[in-house]
Amino acid sequence: MQLAAQILIGLVAIIHIYILWLEMFAWTTQAPKVFKTIPKELFKPTKTLAANQGLYNGFLAAGLIWSLCIGDPHWKFYVAIFFLCCVIIAGIYGAATASKKILYVQSIPALVALILLHLK
Numbered sequence: 691m692q693l694a695a696q697i698l699i700g701l702v703a704i705i706h707i708y709i710l711w712l713e714m715f716a717w718t719t720q721a722p723k724v725f726k727t728i729p730k731e732l733f734k735p736t737k738t739l740a741a742n743q744g745l746y747n748g749f750l751a752a753g754l755i756w757s758l759c760i761g762d763p764h765w766k767f768y769v770a771i772f773f774l775c776c777v778i779i780a781g782i783y784g785a786a787t788a789s790k791k792i793l794y795v796q797s798i799p800a801l802v803a804l805i806l807l808h809l810k
Contacts, residue, residue, distance in 0.1 A: 692810070698803035699754050699770055702777060705795065706751035713744030727789065750777055767807065774804045 712721050717740040718733045733740075753773035760766040781797030 692806060695770075695803055695806035695809075696758055698799060698806060699758060699774070702774070702796075702800050702803055703751045703754035703758075705799065706747045706754070706777070710744045710748040710751060713740040713747065715744075717741065717744075746780075750780070770807055771804065774800045774807070778804070 712724060717737050721740065722728070722730050722733055750773060753769065753776070757766055757770035757773060760769060777800035778797045781792050781795070781800065784796065785791075785793035
């Protein structure tokens with residue numbers, strides 16, 4: 691994989707590690723500052739749901755990091771494609787159902803990484 695694609699894949703993984711931390715460990719403390727459209731009184735009762743979402747974001751990050759560690763170029767390429775597509779789809783769904791901002795934070799960086807991945 692080209693260096694630019696690998697860097698962007700790493701950045702997308704870092705974004706998802708941040709989301710994992712926010713949703714699993716800082717939902718009632720830091721998340722209200724990030725998710726300003728959610729009423730503050732809903733953070734405590736939705737803590738378990740947010741932690742579940744955070745876990746899924748962690749799986750996305752793990753898959754992206756895994757793709758960076760694979761030695762075989764074909765396997766590396768296909769694993770990266772799979773996890774980038776998962777991020778793009780999750781971001782599109784989140785943008786359609788929760789906030790348009792999700793499209794820009796998650797889907798667009800993953801889409802750019804996917805495009806770079808195909809430029810050989």
